Structures are given as C-alpha cells and as structure tokens.
Amino acid sequence: MSAEEKSMSIIVTKGSLDWAYPPFILATTAAAMGLPVTMFFTFYGLPLLLKDLKLQVTAAGNPAMKMPMAGMHVGLPNLLTAVPGVDAMASVMMKNLIKKKGVASIDELREAAVESEVRMIGCQMTMDLFEYDKKDMIDGIDIGGAATYIECATQADINLFI
C-alpha cells in the first residue's frame, strides 16, 4: 500500500448512461490504487443505485454528442432529438459501441466498486422526493444526508462533483 494514503469522495448527480461513466470509472480506479472512496448519490444520480439499471443517453441539448459512423462523426439535429424513440435508438448505438470498444458496462463498474469496498451513500431526501424505496436498491449501500457527506468530505483529499 502507498506510504501516504489519500482518499476521495464523489458527489454523483447525473444518471444518464454517458454521465454514469466518470464517477464509476474514477471511483473504481481510485479504489484499485488503494484510496478509500465514498460516492454520494443525489438527485438524478440516485437511480444509479437501483438494482435494475435502465440507462439511456439523452441526445437533446447535447450538441457535442457525436457518434463515429462510416468514418465520420455524426450528431443529431436538435429538432430530431425530440422525436420519440430517438434516445432509445441512440442508447442502443452507444451500448453497441461500448461493447465493441472493450469499454466496461456500468453494471460491471458498479460491481467492481462494490467489490473494492467503495462506500456508496444514497441521499435520503432524494429518496423521499422521487419516491424511491431502499429495497429496490443494491445491497450494502448506506442512506444519509448532506451532513453525512460533509463529514466524509472533510476527511477526503479529493472531493469531486459530477
């Protein structure tokens, strides 16, 4: 183990397929490098703790989202992103791309996080607000509020908000 042990916390606020990657990649990698890690899931990040993940990308309002296609990078015109089914289609394309490029799935990364003892805290207020039930969430998580996170953040060397 490293001589000087650092630790990290991440506030996870977004729950779309693409935004789920940065927190889980950083948390699992930091844990693999020997850092104790805490993830605090709040607002739209909270559903990332559900047992059954149904993640999608949202093309609307995301002009930087371009997919490689036939040697080019193709984005969706704003108007088209509002058409029903377009997000589902873009999500299928993204998931195929993820598989093809040897990128981990979010399920896989989350399992790795659990395995490497990343502490995951679900936000109580968000559970009340959006009516989520702890029994629908993965095992081993803690439930807490802002004070729970702040206490952890005061002890962490790296605090990220994603």
Add this chain to the structure above:
Amino acid sequence: MADHTLDAKGLNCPLPILKARKALKEVPDAGVLEILATDPGSVADFEAFCRQTGNELLEHSEDDGVYRFLIKKAA
C-alpha cells in the same frame, strides 16, 4: 519469469487497471505479474498506478500493438 499473467487485450480504460489490481492479489509478495494490453492509454496508466501503489514497474514494451508490462508486487 512472471508468477502470473493477465491478458487484458481488447479491454479499455479502466478495466486493465481494475483487473491488474485483482490479479496482483493472486501474486505472492515480491512476485511478478505480467500484463498484456492493447489500450495505448495503459502505458501512462500503469506508470501512475505503480507510483501510487508502491508496486514496481520492472519493464514495459510494445510489440505489434500489444503492450507488455511486468509489475513486481510490493513486499
């Protein structure tokens, strides 16, 4: 000679690191883990991983798009 070989070819960030961490647990102290990877980012990543964890990167090389790392586990 390596005590253990991890084939991480075809895997992208951060999987080679995550799998290496797991594989190192199977290696005895001061033993050597050999890792094969195709992710070009893994070169900088394994250097950083070793600096942070105290394991020693004995050598790395590249042959036809396959990166080979030898990591000596910290005793």
